[in-house]
Amino acid sequence: MAERVDFENLVAAYYEPLYGFAFSLARDEADACDLVQQTFCIWANKGHQLRDTSKVKTWLFTTLHREFLGERRKQSRFPQVEIEFASAELPTVAPASVNRLDAAQVLDALARLDDIYQAPVALFYLQDFSYNEIAETLGVPLGTVKSRLTRGLGRLQNLLADVQPQPPKP
């Protein structure tokens, strides 16, 4: 039962990955901290309702994502993009170019993606979530997740191809 999940152990296990997800969405340290804190606060109040403790991780990420969307008061629709239409988004960036970028530039590129692509791409890279876990976390069908990932990853890499690597610090 969820009651048996120790709060401190839960925080210790998930605050880092949740912060990474929150920061990749919010792009602001204070906002990301607030999102993580709010997520654990909701867990403290409602976590006991979760019967399957194996779903704790998904529950936390889902809650954080919902809080983020709530904060943004986002009203956009989420059209399903078929994988065929994503074929034109094949990346052109070379691995060596990516390697010269720093994390901030990658996150800047992520922030320039449409909102519907940001969360699945972040979960894809940050947590190695399976496709099913990403679908469950975001509350969308598996096919939709794959479509968004295909298009979002392609666009991200195209954006990264245009980014000038940061000069090395003296």
Next chain:
Amino acid sequence: MSRDEAKIIFQLYRPGTADTQDPQIAEALALAENDPELARWLEEHCARQNTLREKFRKISAPAGLKEQIISEQAAFSKTKARREKYVAVAAVAAIVVSLAFLSQFWMPSGSGDDSTFSIYQGRMAGVALRGYSMDLTTNDPAQIRAYLAQQDAPSDYVLPAPLQKMAMTGCAVEGWQNAKVSMICFHTGKPLPPGQQADLWLFVVDRGSVKNVPALNSPQFAKVNQLITAAWSRDGKLYLLGTSGDESAIKQFL
């Protein structure tokens, strides 16, 4: 599956993860084993994916975030527990007060006993005020006493001298618990409202049938409903006289 289709599918492929369990990726990987060009493309793709994963994972939480979350939650839990304790205490207090209030209506008690003197006073005053039918209409005291005796109602009553001079108009037998009450009606001489045959009433009952009767060695006066009453006790009988007016109005009959 063509080479280009495989490349699109590989977009979602992260080396070293459970992605290989995806049927489409498994099929694309199998194709790459036999396609050197696709294999080279896949190698570049995997390098790019690994690099991007590393970049994303360089995001680290600010120092102290974990401790802040835990400490703030602990403080919140403490406040919540205290608030719940107060609410529980208040709820218990409210229940106790409610039960105490309701028990006045539900629980039998001395004051709630319907066989007491005060209840008797109210009941008899109600009979006089709210209407009755006389069993016997007569101005003959002897006939009234005889009738009451015949009904096994108290008939050996002793009237105060002033009352003996008042005109009787009849009598009735009322019930009180398991006892009979003799009701003797008088007319004081004042004009009576239409349909009314008396304006002074005497109730006599065995004293033992009424609980909590005070000493009543001398008449005790009380306003009951719209009547002024005088109660006294003599020779095991309880007398209750009632009329309209004030205490002086009733004293003239005692």
